[in-house]
Amino acid sequence: MASGLLFNVLIFLAAAVLIVPVFKRLGLGEVLGYLAAGVVIGPSVLALVPDAQGVLQFSQVGIVLLLFVIGLELKPSRLRVMRKAVFGFGSLQVSVTTLLLALAAWWLGLSPAAAIVVGFSLGLCSTPLVLHLLGERKELQTRHGRHAFALLLFQDLAAIPVLAIVPLLAADALMTNGATPLLREVILAAGAFAGLIVGGRFLLRPLFHYAAATRSREVFAGTALLVVIGAALLMELAGLSMALGAFIAGVLLADSEYRHNIEADIEPYRGLLLGLFFMAVGMMAEIGLLAEIPLVVLGLTLGLVLLKALSLLIATRLYGGSWKEAANLAVLLSQGGEFGFVLLSAAAAAALLDQSLVSLLILVISLSMVVTPLLFQLHVHGLRRLYAPSRTKPTYDSPRDESPQIIIAGFGRFGQIMGRALQGLKIPYTVLDINAEQVEVVRRYGNKVYYGDASRIDLLKAAGADKARVLVVAVGDPEASMRIVEQARRQFPHLKLYARARNRYHAHLLMRAGVIHIVRELLPASLELTRDALVGLGIPPDQAQHTIDTFRPHDEEALMRQLAVFGNEKKQIQTIQEAARELEALYEADEDIATRVEEIPPRPH
Structure with missing residues:
Protein backbone atom coordinates (compact mmCIF):
# COMPACT_ATOMS: atom_id res chain seq x y z
CA MET A 1 0.00 0.00 0.00
CA ALA A 2 2.68 2.48 1.07
CA SER A 3 4.99 1.46 -1.78
CA GLY A 4 2.15 1.94 -4.29
CA LEU A 5 1.46 5.42 -2.96
CA LEU A 6 5.15 6.35 -3.08
CA PHE A 7 5.36 5.00 -6.65
CA ASN A 8 2.46 7.28 -7.69
CA VAL A 9 4.12 10.27 -6.02
CA LEU A 10 7.36 9.43 -7.84
CA ILE A 11 5.52 9.26 -11.19
CA PHE A 12 3.83 12.64 -10.66
CA LEU A 13 7.06 14.33 -9.61
CA ALA A 14 9.05 12.81 -12.48
CA ALA A 15 6.42 13.81 -15.07
CA ALA A 16 6.28 17.36 -13.73
CA VAL A 17 10.07 17.75 -13.56
CA LEU A 18 10.66 16.33 -17.05
CA ILE A 19 7.75 17.83 -19.01
CA VAL A 20 6.76 21.16 -17.40
CA PRO A 21 10.20 22.85 -17.84
CA VAL A 22 10.13 21.95 -21.57
CA PHE A 23 6.80 23.73 -22.04
CA LYS A 24 8.01 26.73 -20.04
CA ARG A 25 11.15 26.94 -22.14
CA LEU A 26 9.01 26.89 -25.29
CA GLY A 27 7.01 29.81 -23.88
CA LEU A 28 3.80 27.76 -23.54
CA GLY A 29 3.44 28.18 -19.76
CA GLU A 30 3.24 25.81 -16.80
CA VAL A 31 -0.45 24.92 -17.14
CA LEU A 32 -0.08 23.35 -20.57
CA GLY A 33 2.94 21.43 -19.29
CA TYR A 34 0.98 19.97 -16.37
CA LEU A 35 -1.93 19.04 -18.67
CA ALA A 36 0.43 17.31 -21.11
CA ALA A 37 2.17 15.47 -18.25
CA GLY A 38 -1.21 14.20 -17.04
CA VAL A 39 -2.11 12.92 -20.51
CA VAL A 40 1.21 11.06 -20.79
CA ILE A 41 0.98 9.25 -17.42
CA GLY A 42 -2.81 8.79 -17.54
CA PRO A 43 -4.93 5.80 -18.60
CA SER A 44 -5.08 6.90 -22.25
CA VAL A 45 -1.29 6.72 -22.89
CA LEU A 46 1.16 5.03 -20.49
CA ALA A 47 -1.41 4.19 -17.77
CA LEU A 48 1.19 4.64 -15.04
CA VAL A 49 -1.44 6.08 -12.69
CA PRO A 50 -4.82 4.56 -13.62
CA ASP A 51 -7.12 6.21 -11.03
CA ALA A 52 -7.56 9.63 -12.64
CA GLN A 53 -10.87 10.32 -10.85
CA GLY A 54 -9.36 9.74 -7.41
CA VAL A 55 -6.41 12.01 -8.19
CA LEU A 56 -8.77 14.70 -9.45
CA GLN A 57 -10.82 14.60 -6.25
CA PHE A 58 -7.73 14.86 -4.04
CA SER A 59 -6.21 17.65 -6.13
CA GLN A 60 -9.33 19.78 -5.61
CA VAL A 61 -7.51 20.87 -2.44
CA GLY A 62 -5.23 22.90 -4.74
CA ILE A 63 -8.22 24.90 -6.01
CA VAL A 64 -9.38 25.35 -2.42
CA LEU A 65 -6.00 26.80 -1.38
CA LEU A 66 -5.88 28.99 -4.50
CA LEU A 67 -9.27 30.56 -3.70
CA PHE A 68 -8.24 31.01 -0.06
CA VAL A 69 -5.11 32.95 -1.08
CA ILE A 70 -7.17 35.09 -3.48
CA GLY A 71 -9.63 35.77 -0.66
CA LEU A 72 -6.73 36.96 1.52
CA GLU A 73 -5.99 39.61 -1.13
CA LEU A 74 -9.60 40.86 -1.21
CA LYS A 75 -10.61 43.00 1.75
CA PRO A 76 -14.37 43.03 2.47
CA SER A 77 -14.56 46.71 1.49
CA ARG A 78 -13.09 45.89 -1.90
CA LEU A 79 -15.44 42.94 -2.31
CA ARG A 80 -18.41 45.23 -1.71
CA VAL A 81 -17.13 47.45 -4.51
CA MET A 82 -17.02 44.38 -6.79
CA ARG A 83 -20.64 43.32 -6.18
CA LYS A 84 -21.89 45.09 -9.31
CA ALA A 85 -19.37 43.26 -11.48
CA VAL A 86 -20.05 39.90 -9.76
CA PHE A 87 -23.84 39.93 -9.97
CA GLY A 88 -24.38 42.35 -12.87
CA PHE A 89 -21.71 41.31 -15.33
CA GLY A 90 -21.65 37.73 -14.02
CA SER A 91 -25.36 37.09 -14.50
CA LEU A 92 -25.30 38.73 -17.94
CA GLN A 93 -22.38 36.59 -19.15
CA VAL A 94 -23.79 33.32 -17.75
CA SER A 95 -27.19 34.03 -19.33
CA VAL A 96 -25.78 34.84 -22.76
CA THR A 97 -23.34 31.91 -22.77
CA THR A 98 -25.89 29.37 -21.51
CA LEU A 99 -28.44 30.54 -24.10
CA LEU A 100 -26.06 30.21 -27.05
CA LEU A 101 -24.69 26.82 -25.99
CA ALA A 102 -28.13 25.45 -25.06
CA LEU A 103 -29.51 26.46 -28.47
CA ALA A 104 -26.57 24.72 -30.14
CA ALA A 105 -27.14 21.55 -28.05
CA TRP A 106 -30.88 21.58 -28.81
CA TRP A 107 -30.12 22.03 -32.53
CA LEU A 108 -27.86 18.95 -32.32
CA GLY A 109 -30.78 16.87 -31.03
CA LEU A 110 -30.88 17.07 -27.21
CA SER A 111 -34.11 17.57 -25.29
CA PRO A 112 -34.74 21.10 -23.92
CA ALA A 113 -33.94 20.09 -20.30
CA ALA A 114 -30.76 18.25 -21.32
CA ALA A 115 -29.74 21.11 -23.63
CA ILE A 116 -30.02 23.64 -20.78
CA VAL A 117 -27.89 21.47 -18.47
CA VAL A 118 -25.27 20.95 -21.20
CA GLY A 119 -25.31 24.64 -22.10
CA PHE A 120 -24.79 25.72 -18.50
CA SER A 121 -22.16 23.03 -17.79
CA LEU A 122 -20.10 23.94 -20.86
CA GLY A 123 -20.56 27.64 -20.11
CA LEU A 124 -18.62 27.36 -16.84
CA CYS A 125 -14.94 28.31 -17.00
CA SER A 126 -11.87 26.93 -15.24
CA THR A 127 -11.13 29.08 -12.17
CA PRO A 128 -7.61 27.72 -11.49
CA LEU A 129 -6.60 27.85 -15.16
CA VAL A 130 -7.73 31.45 -15.71
CA LEU A 131 -6.33 32.74 -12.42
CA HIS A 132 -3.04 30.95 -13.05
CA LEU A 133 -2.73 32.51 -16.52
CA LEU A 134 -3.51 35.96 -15.09
CA GLY A 135 -1.13 35.42 -12.18
CA GLU A 136 1.74 34.37 -14.49
CA ARG A 137 1.47 37.71 -16.32
CA LYS A 138 0.61 39.70 -13.16
CA GLU A 139 -2.72 40.78 -14.65
CA LEU A 140 -5.04 39.92 -11.76
CA GLN A 141 -5.35 43.60 -10.83
CA THR A 142 -6.03 44.83 -14.36
CA ARG A 143 -9.59 45.70 -15.45
CA HIS A 144 -10.02 42.48 -17.43
CA GLY A 145 -8.40 40.52 -14.57
CA ARG A 146 -10.90 41.89 -12.03
CA HIS A 147 -13.84 41.23 -14.35
CA ALA A 148 -12.59 37.70 -15.08
CA PHE A 149 -12.42 37.02 -11.34
CA ALA A 150 -15.93 38.47 -10.86
CA LEU A 151 -17.30 36.15 -13.57
CA LEU A 152 -15.59 33.11 -12.07
CA LEU A 153 -16.92 33.93 -8.61
CA PHE A 154 -20.48 34.32 -9.93
CA GLN A 155 -20.19 31.04 -11.85
CA ASP A 156 -19.19 29.22 -8.65
CA LEU A 157 -22.23 30.71 -6.93
CA ALA A 158 -24.59 29.96 -9.83
CA ALA A 159 -23.41 26.36 -10.19
CA ILE A 160 -24.72 25.43 -6.73
CA PRO A 161 -28.49 25.73 -7.36
CA VAL A 162 -28.07 24.14 -10.81
CA LEU A 163 -26.33 21.14 -9.23
CA ALA A 164 -29.30 20.81 -6.84
CA ILE A 165 -31.84 21.11 -9.68
CA VAL A 166 -30.21 18.53 -12.04
CA PRO A 167 -31.68 15.44 -10.27
CA LEU A 168 -35.10 17.12 -10.21
CA LEU A 169 -35.07 17.64 -13.97
CA ALA A 170 -34.73 13.94 -14.65
CA ALA A 171 -37.81 11.73 -15.06
CA ASP A 172 -40.19 14.44 -13.87
CA ALA A 173 -38.70 14.34 -10.40
CA LEU A 174 -39.98 17.80 -9.64
CA MET A 175 -43.54 16.69 -10.40
CA THR A 176 -43.13 13.57 -8.25
CA ASN A 177 -41.35 14.99 -5.20
CA GLY A 178 -42.48 18.61 -5.35
CA ALA A 179 -40.28 21.56 -4.41
CA THR A 180 -39.51 20.34 -0.86
CA PRO A 181 -36.08 18.78 -1.62
CA LEU A 182 -34.95 21.91 -3.46
CA LEU A 183 -36.20 24.17 -0.65
CA ARG A 184 -34.39 22.01 1.91
CA GLU A 185 -31.12 22.34 -0.07
CA VAL A 186 -31.50 26.12 -0.28
CA ILE A 187 -32.16 26.51 3.46
CA LEU A 188 -29.22 24.25 4.35
CA ALA A 189 -26.88 26.15 2.03
CA ALA A 190 -27.99 29.55 3.36
CA GLY A 191 -27.51 28.36 6.95
CA ALA A 192 -23.99 27.07 6.26
CA PHE A 193 -23.10 30.26 4.43
CA ALA A 194 -24.30 32.47 7.30
CA GLY A 195 -22.70 30.20 9.89
CA LEU A 196 -19.31 30.40 8.21
CA ILE A 197 -19.38 34.19 8.01
CA VAL A 198 -20.61 34.77 11.58
CA GLY A 199 -18.43 32.06 13.10
CA GLY A 200 -15.38 33.15 11.13
CA ARG A 201 -15.75 36.77 12.16
CA PHE A 202 -15.68 35.91 15.88
CA LEU A 203 -13.45 32.82 15.98
CA LEU A 204 -10.68 33.23 13.38
CA ARG A 205 -8.71 36.07 15.00
CA PRO A 206 -8.61 34.46 18.49
CA LEU A 207 -7.64 31.14 16.90
CA PHE A 208 -4.69 32.64 15.01
CA HIS A 209 -3.74 34.73 18.04
CA TYR A 210 -3.53 31.52 20.05
CA ALA A 211 -1.47 29.82 17.30
CA ALA A 212 0.89 32.79 16.99
CA ALA A 213 1.42 32.83 20.78
CA THR A 214 2.96 29.33 20.59
CA ARG A 215 5.77 30.82 18.43
CA SER A 216 5.79 27.59 16.42
CA ARG A 217 5.69 27.96 12.65
CA GLU A 218 4.41 24.39 12.29
CA VAL A 219 1.47 25.07 14.62
CA PHE A 220 0.67 28.32 12.78
CA ALA A 221 0.80 26.60 9.35
CA GLY A 222 -1.34 23.76 10.71
CA THR A 223 -3.89 26.28 11.97
CA ALA A 224 -4.06 27.91 8.53
CA LEU A 225 -4.65 24.55 6.84
CA LEU A 226 -7.25 23.65 9.50
CA VAL A 227 -9.21 26.82 8.76
CA VAL A 228 -9.05 26.40 4.97
CA ILE A 229 -10.03 22.73 4.89
CA GLY A 230 -12.63 23.16 7.64
CA ALA A 231 -14.37 26.00 5.77
CA ALA A 232 -14.23 24.02 2.52
CA LEU A 233 -15.74 20.89 4.09
CA LEU A 234 -18.50 22.89 5.78
CA MET A 235 -19.56 24.28 2.41
CA GLU A 236 -19.36 20.86 0.75
CA LEU A 237 -21.53 19.25 3.45
CA ALA A 238 -24.11 21.95 2.77
CA GLY A 239 -24.02 21.21 -0.95
CA LEU A 240 -21.97 24.31 -1.82
CA SER A 241 -18.60 24.68 -3.49
CA MET A 242 -15.53 23.86 -1.38
CA ALA A 243 -13.66 26.64 -3.18
CA LEU A 244 -16.37 29.12 -2.18
CA GLY A 245 -15.94 28.21 1.50
CA ALA A 246 -12.18 28.69 1.31
CA PHE A 247 -12.64 32.00 -0.50
CA ILE A 248 -14.96 33.32 2.24
CA ALA A 249 -12.47 32.25 4.94
CA GLY A 250 -9.73 34.13 3.08
CA VAL A 251 -11.86 37.29 2.81
CA LEU A 252 -12.61 37.16 6.56
CA LEU A 253 -8.85 37.12 7.23
CA ALA A 254 -7.97 39.78 4.63
CA ASP A 255 -7.92 42.55 7.27
CA SER A 256 -6.06 40.39 9.76
CA GLU A 257 -2.57 41.20 10.97
CA TYR A 258 -1.66 37.57 10.27
CA ARG A 259 -2.45 37.76 6.54
CA HIS A 260 1.15 37.88 5.28
CA ASN A 261 2.27 34.98 7.49
CA ILE A 262 -0.73 32.85 6.49
CA GLU A 263 -0.12 33.50 2.79
CA ALA A 264 3.58 32.58 3.11
CA ASP A 265 2.74 29.30 4.88
CA ILE A 266 -0.02 28.29 2.43
CA GLU A 267 1.86 29.13 -0.79
CA PRO A 268 4.02 25.94 -1.09
CA TYR A 269 1.02 23.62 -0.65
CA ARG A 270 -1.08 25.65 -3.08
CA GLY A 271 1.48 25.48 -5.89
CA LEU A 272 2.06 21.72 -5.60
CA LEU A 273 -1.60 20.75 -5.37
CA LEU A 274 -2.65 23.09 -8.17
CA GLY A 275 -0.09 21.45 -10.44
CA LEU A 276 -1.48 18.07 -9.41
CA PHE A 277 -4.99 19.26 -10.34
CA PHE A 278 -3.95 20.18 -13.88
CA MET A 279 -2.21 16.82 -14.26
CA ALA A 280 -5.41 15.08 -13.10
CA VAL A 281 -7.41 16.98 -15.73
CA GLY A 282 -4.98 15.73 -18.35
CA MET A 283 -5.38 12.17 -17.04
CA MET A 284 -9.19 12.44 -17.33
CA ALA A 285 -9.03 13.06 -21.09
CA GLU A 286 -10.07 9.92 -22.98
CA ILE A 287 -7.65 10.26 -25.86
CA GLY A 288 -9.07 7.06 -27.40
CA LEU A 289 -12.21 8.99 -28.39
CA LEU A 290 -10.04 11.51 -30.20
CA ALA A 291 -8.54 8.68 -32.26
CA GLU A 292 -11.97 7.12 -32.96
CA ILE A 293 -13.93 10.22 -33.95
CA PRO A 294 -11.35 13.00 -34.42
CA LEU A 295 -13.54 15.27 -36.55
CA VAL A 296 -16.43 15.16 -34.08
CA VAL A 297 -14.19 15.84 -31.05
CA LEU A 298 -12.19 18.63 -32.69
CA GLY A 299 -15.32 20.13 -34.24
CA LEU A 300 -17.12 20.25 -30.87
CA THR A 301 -14.03 21.70 -29.19
CA LEU A 302 -13.71 24.40 -31.83
CA GLY A 303 -17.44 25.12 -31.62
CA LEU A 304 -17.27 25.41 -27.81
CA VAL A 305 -14.33 27.82 -27.90
CA LEU A 306 -15.86 29.98 -30.64
CA LEU A 307 -19.33 30.13 -29.08
CA LYS A 308 -17.93 31.02 -25.64
CA ALA A 309 -15.66 33.67 -27.14
CA LEU A 310 -18.65 35.13 -29.02
CA SER A 311 -20.83 35.13 -25.90
CA LEU A 312 -18.11 36.93 -23.92
CA LEU A 313 -17.69 39.54 -26.65
CA ILE A 314 -21.46 40.16 -26.60
CA ALA A 315 -21.76 40.23 -22.80
CA THR A 316 -18.75 42.53 -22.32
CA ARG A 317 -19.97 45.01 -24.92
CA LEU A 318 -23.51 44.97 -23.48
CA TYR A 319 -22.02 45.66 -20.05
CA GLY A 320 -20.17 48.67 -21.46
CA GLY A 321 -16.66 47.22 -21.72
CA SER A 322 -14.24 48.19 -24.45
CA TRP A 323 -13.30 45.97 -27.40
CA LYS A 324 -9.87 45.56 -25.79
CA GLU A 325 -11.38 44.18 -22.57
CA ALA A 326 -13.86 42.05 -24.53
CA ALA A 327 -11.04 40.47 -26.55
CA ASN A 328 -9.01 39.73 -23.40
CA LEU A 329 -11.98 38.06 -21.68
CA ALA A 330 -13.03 36.17 -24.82
CA VAL A 331 -9.64 34.48 -25.03
CA LEU A 332 -9.20 33.92 -21.29
CA LEU A 333 -12.64 32.42 -20.62
CA SER A 334 -13.27 30.46 -23.81
CA GLN A 335 -12.64 27.05 -22.20
CA GLY A 336 -14.83 24.69 -20.20
CA GLY A 337 -14.24 24.27 -16.49
CA GLU A 338 -13.69 21.63 -13.85
CA PHE A 339 -17.16 22.23 -12.39
CA GLY A 340 -18.52 21.10 -15.78
CA PHE A 341 -17.16 17.62 -14.97
CA VAL A 342 -19.24 17.58 -11.78
CA LEU A 343 -22.47 18.82 -13.38
CA LEU A 344 -22.24 16.50 -16.39
CA SER A 345 -21.48 13.51 -14.16
CA ALA A 346 -24.49 14.40 -11.99
CA ALA A 347 -26.66 14.62 -15.12
CA ALA A 348 -25.46 11.17 -16.21
CA ALA A 349 -26.18 9.73 -12.74
CA ALA A 350 -29.70 11.17 -12.94
CA ALA A 351 -30.18 9.57 -16.39
CA LEU A 352 -30.65 13.00 -17.93
CA LEU A 353 -27.68 12.49 -20.26
CA ASP A 354 -26.18 9.36 -21.80
CA GLN A 355 -22.83 8.30 -20.30
CA SER A 356 -21.17 8.13 -23.73
CA LEU A 357 -22.20 11.75 -24.40
CA VAL A 358 -20.85 12.81 -21.01
CA SER A 359 -17.47 11.14 -21.75
CA LEU A 360 -17.33 12.98 -25.08
CA LEU A 361 -18.17 16.34 -23.49
CA ILE A 362 -15.59 15.84 -20.71
CA LEU A 363 -12.95 15.24 -23.40
CA VAL A 364 -14.10 18.41 -25.20
CA ILE A 365 -13.81 20.42 -21.96
CA SER A 366 -10.32 18.99 -21.34
CA LEU A 367 -9.18 19.87 -24.86
CA SER A 368 -10.59 23.40 -24.53
CA MET A 369 -8.52 23.79 -21.35
CA VAL A 370 -5.45 22.62 -23.27
CA VAL A 371 -6.16 25.09 -26.08
CA THR A 372 -6.68 28.15 -23.85
CA PRO A 373 -3.02 28.71 -22.80
CA LEU A 374 -2.00 28.50 -26.48
CA LEU A 375 -4.68 30.97 -27.54
CA PHE A 376 -3.74 33.29 -24.69
CA GLN A 377 -0.08 33.27 -25.71
CA LEU A 378 -1.03 34.00 -29.33
CA HIS A 379 -3.34 36.77 -28.17
CA VAL A 380 -0.70 38.37 -25.93
CA HIS A 381 2.01 38.32 -28.60
CA GLY A 382 -0.29 39.02 -31.55
CA LEU A 383 -3.68 40.67 -31.30
CA ARG A 384 -2.90 42.59 -28.12
CA ARG A 385 -0.14 44.52 -29.86
CA LEU A 386 -2.69 46.02 -32.25
CA TYR A 387 -4.39 47.97 -29.46
CA ALA A 388 -1.41 48.28 -27.09
CA PRO A 389 -0.40 51.87 -26.29
CA SER A 390 2.71 53.13 -28.01
CA ARG A 391 4.40 53.75 -24.68
CA THR A 392 5.54 50.48 -23.16
CA LYS A 393 6.15 49.91 -19.50
CA PRO A 394 9.87 50.15 -18.75
CA THR A 395 11.67 47.00 -17.71
CA TYR A 396 13.41 46.80 -14.36
CA ASP A 397 16.97 48.07 -14.28
CA SER A 398 19.86 45.75 -13.53
CA PRO A 399 21.62 47.36 -10.56
CA ARG A 400 25.41 47.17 -10.49
CA ASP A 401 26.89 45.90 -7.28
CA GLU A 402 29.18 48.77 -6.31
CA SER A 403 29.61 47.49 -2.77
CA PRO A 404 27.20 49.95 -1.14
CA GLN A 405 27.13 50.22 2.62
CA ILE A 406 23.42 51.06 2.55
CA ILE A 407 20.54 50.06 0.26
CA ILE A 408 17.48 52.32 0.29
CA ALA A 409 14.20 50.77 -0.85
CA GLY A 410 11.91 53.60 -1.91
CA PHE A 411 13.13 57.07 -2.87
CA GLY A 412 10.17 59.34 -2.24
CA ARG A 413 10.25 62.35 0.06
CA PHE A 414 11.39 60.21 2.99
CA GLY A 415 14.19 58.35 1.21
CA GLN A 416 15.51 61.41 -0.62
CA ILE A 417 16.31 63.23 2.62
CA MET A 418 18.37 60.29 3.82
CA GLY A 419 20.05 60.04 0.41
CA ARG A 420 21.11 63.69 0.49
CA ALA A 421 22.66 63.26 3.92
CA LEU A 422 24.54 60.09 2.89
CA GLN A 423 25.75 61.76 -0.29
CA GLY A 424 27.11 64.67 1.73
CA LEU A 425 28.96 62.21 3.94
CA LYS A 426 30.26 60.34 0.84
CA ILE A 427 28.85 57.05 2.15
CA PRO A 428 28.12 54.73 -0.82
CA TYR A 429 24.47 53.70 -1.15
CA THR A 430 22.18 52.16 -3.76
CA VAL A 431 18.53 53.07 -4.30
CA LEU A 432 15.69 50.84 -5.61
CA ASP A 433 12.30 52.38 -6.39
CA ILE A 434 9.31 50.77 -8.12
CA ASN A 435 7.80 54.07 -9.36
CA ALA A 436 9.18 54.54 -12.89
CA GLU A 437 8.09 58.18 -13.16
CA GLN A 438 9.60 59.01 -9.78
CA VAL A 439 12.89 57.39 -10.86
CA GLU A 440 13.01 59.52 -14.02
CA VAL A 441 12.37 62.74 -12.07
CA VAL A 442 15.02 61.95 -9.43
CA ARG A 443 17.57 61.02 -12.10
CA ARG A 444 17.18 64.43 -13.74
CA TYR A 445 18.58 65.94 -10.55
CA GLY A 446 21.69 63.76 -10.79
CA ASN A 447 20.76 61.03 -8.30
CA LYS A 448 21.65 57.40 -9.02
CA VAL A 449 18.42 55.42 -8.66
CA TYR A 450 17.49 52.02 -10.10
CA TYR A 451 13.97 51.16 -11.21
CA GLY A 452 12.99 47.85 -9.62
CA ASP A 453 10.93 45.99 -7.03
CA ALA A 454 12.98 45.73 -3.82
CA SER A 455 11.00 42.65 -2.73
CA ARG A 456 12.59 40.66 -5.55
CA ILE A 457 15.57 38.67 -4.34
CA ASP A 458 17.45 38.87 -7.65
CA LEU A 459 17.28 42.69 -7.73
CA LEU A 460 18.31 43.01 -4.09
CA LYS A 461 21.27 40.70 -4.70
CA ALA A 462 22.25 42.59 -7.86
CA ALA A 463 22.14 45.82 -5.83
CA GLY A 464 24.68 44.32 -3.40
CA ALA A 465 22.44 43.18 -0.54
CA ASP A 466 24.71 40.21 0.20
CA LYS A 467 27.58 42.65 0.94
CA ALA A 468 25.78 45.76 2.25
CA ARG A 469 25.42 46.35 5.97
CA VAL A 470 22.12 48.22 6.15
CA LEU A 471 18.77 48.07 4.32
CA VAL A 472 16.47 51.06 4.78
CA VAL A 473 12.84 50.25 3.90
CA ALA A 474 11.48 53.70 3.08
CA VAL A 475 8.45 52.74 0.97
CA GLY A 476 5.12 54.24 2.04
CA ASP A 477 2.85 51.27 1.29
CA PRO A 478 2.68 48.97 4.37
CA GLU A 479 2.05 45.81 2.30
CA ALA A 480 5.01 46.46 -0.01
CA SER A 481 7.12 47.32 3.03
CA MET A 482 6.27 44.01 4.73
CA ARG A 483 7.07 42.01 1.58
CA ILE A 484 10.52 43.61 1.40
CA VAL A 485 11.17 43.03 5.11
CA GLU A 486 10.10 39.37 4.94
CA GLN A 487 12.30 38.65 1.90
CA ALA A 488 15.30 40.50 3.33
CA ARG A 489 15.11 38.72 6.69
CA ARG A 490 14.81 35.35 4.96
CA GLN A 491 17.49 35.78 2.28
CA PHE A 492 19.90 38.33 3.81
CA PRO A 493 19.81 37.80 7.60
CA HIS A 494 23.05 39.76 8.08
CA LEU A 495 21.42 43.04 6.98
CA LYS A 496 20.48 45.55 9.67
CA LEU A 497 16.93 46.65 8.88
CA TYR A 498 15.75 50.23 9.36
CA ALA A 499 12.14 50.90 8.39
CA ARG A 500 9.71 53.74 7.90
CA ALA A 501 6.34 53.04 9.52
CA ARG A 502 3.27 54.71 8.09
CA ASN A 503 1.34 54.46 11.37
CA ARG A 504 1.20 52.56 14.66
CA TYR A 505 -0.39 49.50 13.03
CA HIS A 506 2.42 49.36 10.44
CA ALA A 507 4.94 49.82 13.25
CA HIS A 508 3.45 46.84 15.08
CA LEU A 509 3.67 44.70 11.95
CA LEU A 510 7.33 45.63 11.53
CA MET A 511 8.09 44.93 15.17
CA ARG A 512 6.40 41.52 14.93
CA ALA A 513 8.56 40.80 11.89
CA GLY A 514 11.68 41.44 13.97
CA VAL A 515 12.56 44.98 12.84
CA ILE A 516 14.02 46.93 15.74
CA HIS A 517 14.91 50.28 14.17
CA ILE A 518 11.61 51.91 13.20
CA VAL A 519 10.65 55.54 12.62
CA ARG A 520 6.99 56.46 12.43
CA GLU A 521 6.96 58.92 9.57
Missing part, protein backbone atom coordinates in the same frame (compact mmCIF):
# COMPACT_ATOMS: atom_id res chain seq x y z
CA LEU A 522 4.61 61.47 11.15
CA LEU A 523 5.86 61.29 14.74
CA PRO A 524 8.99 63.55 14.59
CA ALA A 525 7.29 66.22 12.48
CA SER A 526 4.09 66.22 14.55
CA LEU A 527 6.04 66.48 17.82
CA GLU A 528 8.12 69.34 16.43
CA LEU A 529 4.98 71.19 15.38
CA THR A 530 3.38 70.51 18.80
CA ARG A 531 6.41 72.09 20.47
CA ASP A 532 6.15 75.17 18.25
CA ALA A 533 2.42 75.42 18.95
CA LEU A 534 3.09 75.34 22.71
CA VAL A 535 5.62 78.12 22.28
CA GLY A 536 2.96 80.02 20.38
CA LEU A 537 0.69 79.70 23.42
CA GLY A 538 3.30 81.44 25.58
CA ILE A 539 5.18 78.49 27.06
CA PRO A 540 8.98 79.06 27.07
CA PRO A 541 10.87 77.04 24.42
CA ASP A 542 12.81 74.96 26.94
CA GLN A 543 9.65 73.98 28.80
CA ALA A 544 7.87 73.17 25.52
CA GLN A 545 10.81 70.91 24.57
CA HIS A 546 10.67 69.30 28.01
CA THR A 547 6.99 68.50 27.41
CA ILE A 548 7.85 66.76 24.13
CA ASP A 549 10.78 64.93 25.72
CA THR A 550 8.39 63.60 28.38
CA PHE A 551 5.85 62.49 25.79
CA ARG A 552 8.21 60.55 23.52
CA PRO A 553 9.41 57.78 25.92
CA HIS A 554 5.89 57.40 27.30
CA ASP A 555 4.57 56.91 23.78
CA GLU A 556 7.27 54.33 22.98
CA GLU A 557 6.40 52.41 26.14
CA ALA A 558 2.70 52.49 25.23
CA LEU A 559 3.55 51.22 21.76
CA MET A 560 5.31 48.19 23.24
CA ARG A 561 2.39 47.45 25.58
CA GLN A 562 -0.04 47.60 22.65
CA LEU A 563 2.21 45.20 20.75
CA ALA A 564 1.73 42.63 23.54
CA VAL A 565 -2.05 42.59 22.90
CA PHE A 566 -1.83 42.98 19.12
CA GLY A 567 -4.88 41.50 17.38
CA ASN A 568 -7.11 41.75 20.46
CA GLU A 569 -9.21 44.85 19.74
CA LYS A 570 -10.81 44.98 23.18
CA LYS A 571 -7.46 44.93 24.99
CA GLN A 572 -5.97 47.36 22.47
CA ILE A 573 -8.68 49.91 23.28
CA GLN A 574 -8.19 49.33 27.00
CA THR A 575 -4.41 49.82 26.68
CA ILE A 576 -4.82 53.05 24.68
CA GLN A 577 -7.22 54.48 27.27
CA GLU A 578 -4.87 53.53 30.11
CA ALA A 579 -1.95 55.20 28.31
CA ALA A 580 -3.95 58.42 27.89
CA ARG A 581 -4.77 58.52 31.62
CA GLU A 582 -1.14 57.77 32.52
CA LEU A 583 0.09 60.63 30.34
CA GLU A 584 -2.30 63.06 32.03
CA ALA A 585 -1.09 61.91 35.44
CA LEU A 586 2.54 62.17 34.28
CA TYR A 587 2.08 65.77 33.16
CA GLU A 588 0.17 66.70 36.36
CA ALA A 589 2.98 65.22 38.50
CA ASP A 590 5.58 67.31 36.67
CA GLU A 591 5.45 70.68 38.46
CA ASP A 592 7.24 72.58 35.69
CA ILE A 593 4.79 71.41 33.01
CA ALA A 594 1.70 71.86 35.20
CA THR A 595 2.78 75.37 36.24
CA ARG A 596 3.48 76.52 32.67
CA VAL A 597 0.12 75.20 31.44
CA GLU A 598 -1.69 77.09 34.20
CA GLU A 599 0.16 80.27 33.19
CA ILE A 600 -1.15 80.15 29.61
CA PRO A 601 -3.09 83.40 29.17
CA PRO A 602 -6.84 83.02 28.55
CA ARG A 603 -8.24 83.25 25.03
CA PRO A 604 -9.16 86.85 24.21
CA HIS A 605 -12.87 87.48 23.68
